[in-house]
Amino acid sequence: MDRRIIGYQDTSTPSSVVSRRAGEGALRNVGRSAHPDDTVVDVGGACIGAGRFAVIAGPCAVENEEQCMVVAEAVKRAGASMFRGGAFKPRTSPYDFQGLGASGIEILSRVKREFGLPIVSEIMDARDLDLFDDVDMLQVGARNMQNFTLLKALGKTDKPVLLKRGHAATIDELLMAAEYIAAGGNTRIVLCERGIRSFDPRTRNVFDVAAIAVLKGLTHLPVIADPSHATGHAELVAPVACAAVAAGADGLEIEVHHNPGAAASDGEQSLTPERFARLMKRVSAVEDALSHAAFR
Amino acid sequence: MDRRIIGYQDTSTPSSVVSRRAGEGALRNVGRSAHPDDTVVDVGGACIGAGRFAVIAGPCAVENEEQCMVVAEAVKRAGASMFRGGAFKPRTSPYDFQGLGASGIEILSRVKREFGLPIVSEIMDARDLDLFDDVDMLQVGARNMQNFTLLKALGKTDKPVLLKRGHAATIDELLMAAEYIAAGGNTRIVLCERGIRSFDPRTRNVFDVAAIAVLKGLTHLPVIADPSHATGHAELVAPVACAAVAAGADGLEIEVHHNPGAAASDGEQSLTPERFARLMKRVSAVEDALSHAAFR
Amino acid sequence: MDRRIIGYQDTSTPSSVVSRRAGEGALRNVGRSAHPDDTVVDVGGACIGAGRFAVIAGPCAVENEEQCMVVAEAVKRAGASMFRGGAFKPRTSPYDFQGLGASGIEILSRVKREFGLPIVSEIMDARDLDLFDDVDMLQVGARNMQNFTLLKALGKTDKPVLLKRGHAATIDELLMAAEYIAAGGNTRIVLCERGIRSFDPRTRNVFDVAAIAVLKGLTHLPVIADPSHATGHAELVAPVACAAVAAGADGLEIEVHHNPGAAASDGEQSLTPERFARLMKRVSAVEDALSHAAFR
């Protein structure tokens, strides 16, 4: 599917405030006008963007080697192209499990060697960069989207960065955060819509599906969706994943756990391997339907 | 003031409020437990719900007979099964065009006779019910979602009602508004997600795509989406429409105008007939893909 | 305090969207430019606006005569100048107590005769206007702020109207709703900030205290605050009431119940008479402090 069809270029609305904040001039590297064609980001051999669709799957937190091996085997079989797992966890409370740290990264490395899946993990501190040597894509979480110290440090690396939208970040602020990374020389950036704060207690966040289409118009960077954090409920992950793909997303990040009830974090929103396999089939059906020539 | 009075204990309210407001018991008519199977609503021969997918299309406001005939011909040809048009318009300013009123309804009637399309129009005042005799589905707008006077009056009719979610209504409040209608004896209700208020100026509202999946779990009533009002931009209507369908929507309401630049209201979000025809193809592709038995 | 000091006229920010919606031209009757001096609204002898401060107090719902008499005696003694009580209640669920209706209004009339307090009660249906003959100020609730049918009907009466801000209404939409009433010939309007929907579960709504100052700059109408509905917790009513006065509010509406634990609705946010009396002292202290010449 040529996603530029659903672009935004011809819209007159952006108010003066918006254009001042994220005008053509300001998005020197990540704006469509800077680079009209879609960018493909190669993450350890798995490509994303410009029609290359990728699914990143795995547990919220790396708990132990067995857990990761079991989940990795299952998600690879179902068609995921990258493995995710948190070794450094940003938790609301300082007394909650903070992740396994360096030894969590080592477990991810063993998963990578065992299954050939590129690995994705969140970095919270630029001083940890050495520990992430073997990690294929560095994730910046929603809480750190405007941690400019971290963004600038990542701009000086040559590693792909998965930048998640902040809880109350506007689309323009997300693009500007990407511009911080790009300004340092690193344009291997993948953006991720993961829900924004709102008033309805039925879902953890409101998944802003239109933001995907807006972003695809404003930037050449790949845009993926995280329906797990957006909704907070396993039952809602598949319909929201399909919606994201239908709106033009270039990929998905999905939490999968072989025993969600016993997960160290975010068990309520984690899919079992079986459920994940069903989701992959539904997502592929939507992806196939929209990639037919007739809709280009 | 003794500040310690405001202790943590008091915060048990959120969930108790929710369950009190929209618990199983409260949704006596519209809840899934009251009626496990999906409801089909027949609108003048066009069916919606339980796998019957329907698209309602037409101009935001009825402007004149020629406009309606031209648009009706086009949307029928593209596959729409109902025609919409506002005769009584709820406008933010009292000095904006308020709709043609009764003569607007007469124009809709002529469209109905000419093209055999059931007609849908917004009612703002229960005292106007007689004027809506020939209208097949009565629309309750977002601003009137909790106009209980109007809801109760509609509950005593036998006409299908299209109930739109309020700008800041929770999912449970939307269901309770439907329950007001159903409590009067009328359960021919179709719910509509049309975006909620949020902070990002890039879209008119935030389209809450997950709400569709949540609603389909909580109620047996059909749920449709209005991507035109949700986004406010013609370019975003197709991707958001496809997303809604992928999330499980039973239908769509789309604004179409033969000359959006000259529309009396909401021109920016109206599709041309050509664009609407392309949208119908994309939507059908998603609908087909997901209706395969394998994904049910 | 001359509230125009905290006016807004010299600000350059209003975006084009805002100025289009609520520009000078559109606020023909309620805008400051239409009428630079503050308006005083006389409600059955109790005046509000232009330095005249008024407190409206009473129970959320009229439950029975004894309740109203006990509460009215207490709030009058503490300094309230009007009595409020709901006879027609807009409830989220159709199965919750909907108010005593006409007999509730009769109880309010007896309170009025007994204590000489003007009475304020919510109207939900224009067809009930006759029942409100003896009511001194007609309240339009948040859910009906854009019930234009009701607003237009009230515009044709000569009764003061207390117009509450909708859950997700912008300041400009509130002013436009007032303009609907004023366009019909009735400019005896009092605006009320009562909190807007947001994400924090600690309070029922977010009380938008700055909106009071913004409104005082944009309109000559009196602006009051409802800290009871805004916060939803009795403990928070006094600090928020004082804040509203400090920001320039011309009055307050406060829920008081002689036995909050047994209230038919909103008991959690109702003050006991003793607590209300303490609140009145704190509010007066703030009011006095700011009305000194030095701060004009």
Next chain:
Amino acid sequence: MDRRIIGYQDTSTPSSVVSRRAGEGALRNVGRSAHPDDTVVDVGGACIGAGRFAVIAGPCAVENEEQCMVVAEAVKRAGASMFRGGAFKPRTSPYDFQGLGASGIEILSRVKREFGLPIVSEIMDARDLDLFDDVDMLQVGARNMQNFTLLKALGKTDKPVLLKRGHAATIDELLMAAEYIAAGGNTRIVLCERGIRSFDPRTRNVFDVAAIAVLKGLTHLPVIADPSHATGHAELVAPVACAAVAAGADGLEIEVHHNPGAAASDGEQSLTPERFARLMKRVSAVEDALSHAAFR
């Protein structure tokens, strides 16, 4: 998908999430139950909390020595007890002025020696701590409220920390962020309400005045308000500052610039020295009125 899976029962999450996140047990150091009496934080001799009221004033960004000296002289004369100025600026765009850095801190040091005012400045990177040796209170900005790396580093210092609420942070998340600092051993923390994201374009953020009262109930830490960032408009700073004080704030942080029209950042919301002096008088009047024994 079996839609009935998403039953009402699941909605018990909101409160359990809250109590898990910020229950009595979790707020081991900053909760009221851990320390019932109000904490006083001594910032280079200026005290805040437990009835000690303090105003921090100065420019958004340190631009040059002359600017700081002129503003410092003025705010000291008007009664401010601390001087603020940003040397490291978190800007949405990487191409905007990022602050003077280390030389900005040197200018602040000279202000401190010249006027005897303790200085407050924002830190964005734990690696800069040495540069902040002479700074009396380290400010953590809204964007870094959940930069746990930074919070943990500050927890190991013995310097007062001014922690600002994030744009979409709940009250409980703010308290948990403070707990991150306190868990490291540093309980010299001042919290700051500075507005949250919402939908109304009239103000930059919505100032959540009730949050001040809620926080004062939940924690023994001092709570101040920043009406400059909350509103974004100079005209609104005074009424919102007074409101904050009336709601129980222990202090204020106010942006002052001798020539707002030429400010390097945030000129629209900066007060002139004259306006700041008037604000101080109004604030003092409210403070005095409420500190009378009768209202405690």
